[in-house]
Amino acid sequence: DTGVSQDPRHKITKRGQNVTFRCDPISEHNRLYWYRQTLGQGPEFLTYFQNEAQLEKSRLLSDRFSAERPKGSFSTLEIQRTEQGDSAMYLCASSVRTGTEAFFGQGTRLTVV
């Protein structure tokens, strides 16, 4: 059991640059979630996939954010034209069905300078 894997673990980027994060869920999990966590806060929901279909997006996910899960396996989260306010921990989680626990990866910590 390899768990949920996220890459990279840390990313420092200059304001205005684009960044892409990757998440590999647990293999038999068809549900995949992205959350954002800022310092001192709990994670906030960004978006959710069931297989390859993106079923829900938060209002937090502005036009600069896009997420994909092309083959229903791994997912990518891209942020275009990064801003300092995008600095946060980006967490990916997966679950096998609704009403069950979501398993989280170790997150990608983004710092925009």
Added chain:
Amino acid sequence: AQKITQTQPGMFVQEKEAVTLDCTYDTSDQSYGLFWYKQPSSGEMIFLIYQGSYDEQNATEGRYSLNFQKARKSANLVISASQLGDSAMYFCAMMANFGNEKLTFGTGTRLTIIP
């Protein structure tokens, strides 16, 4: 809309003592689940325990138990015989069982175990 409230920003507990972390919630959903997660300094969210809204018995997982009082909309986490490794942030969260699949988290409680 769902809301989770954790009113204890930080707690200090002597090793081997029991500790209760408070969580109250607000939702209009009839069917929902309540979760507790632990987040050590490494950043990973570790699932601890789950309680379904229709479960009649309180959930237990080893040293963790969930004191579920539906009428009061509370879902407190009880950790028995605390250990130094329990020092971490603890988050209460909830999810509706139908339609809305997102977890709504509270702001967390930082638990520090004192040797």
